[in-house]
Amino acid sequence: MAERSQPSPTPSEGHVIAAEVRAIDLFKLAASAGCTVEELAAQLSLGQEHATQAGQISHPSNDVTFSSAPLFPLTDEPGIHTAVLSLAARPGLLDSANVPKCLIKMGPQTLLGHVLTQLRSGGIRRVVLVLGRHGGAIRESVTALPVAAHLEIVFVDVGADYEEGFARSLLAAAPRVGNEPFLLCASDHIFDAALVNEMRSSLREGWSEEMTATVLVERRDATDLAKLPNTAVFVDFDDTSKRVMSIGKSAHGTACHGLEAGLYACTGAVFSSLASLLCKSQYFTLAQAMQQLSFEGKLGVVLTEDRVWFALETSAQLEETIEDTLHGALFPWQVSIVRASE
Numbered sequence: 001m002a003e004r005s006q007p008s009p010t011p012s013e014g015h016v017i018a019a020e021v022r023a024i025d026l027f028k029l030a031a032s033a034g035c036t037v038e039e040l041a042a043q044l045s046l047g048q049e050h051a052t053q054a055g056q057i058s059h060p061s062n063d064v065t066f067s068s069a070p071l072f073p074l075t076d077e078p079g080i081h082t083a084v085l086s087l088a089a090r091p092g093l094l095d096s097a098n099v100p101k102c103l104i105k106m107g108p109q110t111l112l113g114h115v116l117t118q119l120r121s122g123g124i125r126r127v128v129l130v131l132g133r134h135g136g137a138i139r140e141s142v143t144a145l146p147v148a149a150h151l152e153i154v155f156v157d158v159g160a161d162y163e164e165g166f167a168r169s170l171l172a173a174a175p176r177v178g179n180e181p182f183l184l185c186a187s188d189h190i191f192d193a194a195l196v197n198e199m200r201s202s203l204r205e206g207w208s209e210e211m212t213a214t215v216l217v218e219r220r221d222a223t224d225l226a227k228l229p230n231t232a233v234f235v236d237f238d239d240t241s242k243r244v245m246s247i248g249k250s251a252h253g254t255a256c257h258g259l260e261a262g263l264y265a266c267t268g269a270v271f272s273s274l275a276s277l278l279c280k281s282q283y284f285t286l287a288q289a290m291q292q293l294s295f296e297g298k299l300g301v302v303l304t305e306d307r308v309w310f311a312l313e314t315s316a317q318l319e320e321t322i323e324d325t326l327h328g329a330l331f332p333w334q335v336s337i338v339r340a341s342e
Contacts, residue, residue, distance in 0.1 A: 079200035080265060081125040083183040084173045085115070088132030088158050089166035100134045101312070102187055103141055110141060111312060114190050117147045122196020124183065126152040128173045132162040167274060167286045174271045184270065184286075186262030190310040191216075195263065202265045202302050212269035213293055214300040215244060217258035218309075233260035233287050237301045244299040247290050258301070260287075261309050265302075269293065 087102055102112040109117075116127060131138055135157050142148060156172050170184070181203055183196070195216060202214040217235045235258040236246040247260065264270070273289040293299040 077123060077200075079123065079197075079204065080181050080183055081123065081200070082128065082177060082180060083119050083124045083126070083185050084128045084130070084170065084177060085185050085187045086130035086132075086166055086169045086173070087112075087135075087138055087187050088130050088162050088169035088172075089187075100138065102138060103134070109145065111190075112138070112142065112187060113145045113147065115185065115187060116142070116145065116151065118191050118193055119183070119185060119196055120147050120150055121193035122191070123193075123200050124151070124196065126154070128154045128156060128176045128182075130169050130172050131155055131157045132169065133160050135160060165283050165285075167284050167289060168278060168282075170286070171271060171274055171278070174268075177268075177271075179268055181265065181267050184264040184266050186311070188312045189262035190312075191261075191263060192308045195261075195304060195307050195309060199263055199265045199302060202300070203267065210298055211300050212267045212298040213290065214265045214302050215247065215290065216261040216263040216304060216309075217301050218261050218304045219258045221257065228259065234258070235260050235301065242301045243297055244290070244294040244301055247294055247299070248287050258303070261304055262311060263309075264290070269298065 087100065102115075103110045105111075106114060119127065129138075129142065135155075139155055142153060154176050156176055158169055158172050162169065183199055185191075199214065199216055203211065215235065217237065230249075232249075233247065234250060235244055237244045237258060270289060270293070273292045274284075274286075276292070277284040277288055290299055
């Protein structure tokens with residue numbers, strides 16, 4: 001679970017205003033507290049009744065007053081507030097007969113728990129979850145998550161025997177989304193909340209009315225792309241207009257290359273693109289639907305700009321991520337000290 005500094009109320013309400021944020025070394029904090037990093041991480045992932053703490057950095061001899069702020073404050077910021085995730089994809093490398101990948105434990109909670117927590121921290125209020133195999137177990141796990149009390153979660157069950165693929169399963173979410181824009185998030189990707197927040201507004205800031213979707217992309221050299229696993233989706237884009245020229249399993253030689261990071265901001269045009277592919281074939285991919293939008297000049301790019309995100313599609317990626325998050329990396333368990341403004 002990610003615990004992030006949140007905007008503080010005004011001083012008239014008895015709270016401090018954040019003027020500076022500093023990262024804490026979890027190794028040193030754990031040593032000072034006389035516990036392990038794993039135990040510290042578990043305590044930082046307490047239930048919904050707990051709050052983040054904001055306070056002043058003060059001289060050790062002075063008293064320091066901390067004030068509570070909501071862990072997931074309500075936001076009236078404009079932008080997208082609904083996310084769609086599908087767990088009805090065909091079984092992958094990390095899925096087992098008894099435990100789907102989304103329910104693998106990473107520290108004190110599941111992979112899906114981390115995904116949903118980061119979406120909520122980034123401003124998402126409503127999540128449409130498409131369920132397939134293990135639907136009952138996933139529903140039970142999700143409703144027990146602390147973050148579930150801070151989200152409106154809509155379950156769409158396509159059945160335990162569903163085998164038609166990830167992209168087609170997204171069409172089951174269309175009636176629950178309606179005409180509003182939405183974020184389409186890979187269920188095995190964890191994002192810095194700042195990336196989620198930027199994607200929420202990516203369709204309304206700096207784009208023409210013709211833009212119907214944006215994709216989060218990590219800029220990579222062509223030589224780096226060749227080293228990635230076969231699950232990777234590549235993006236060629238124009239660096240001036242930030243429009244996608246091509247998206248798929250191979251780069252096509254334009255000046256700018258990138259790796260699709262598993263997060264899209266979408267309008268209903270994405271569902272229309274998926275539906276048009278269904279008319280031609282029973283199996284198709286999300287990249288094919290997005291490729292249709294790129295051919296029309298309607299798919300834009302948002303760059304990660306070195307902000308953190310994780311993809312967990314292989315055993316090596318899972319092991320590396322668990323090691324990083326439990327042994328010193330700031331993300332997804334991120335702790336901050338906030339100093340009051342003068």
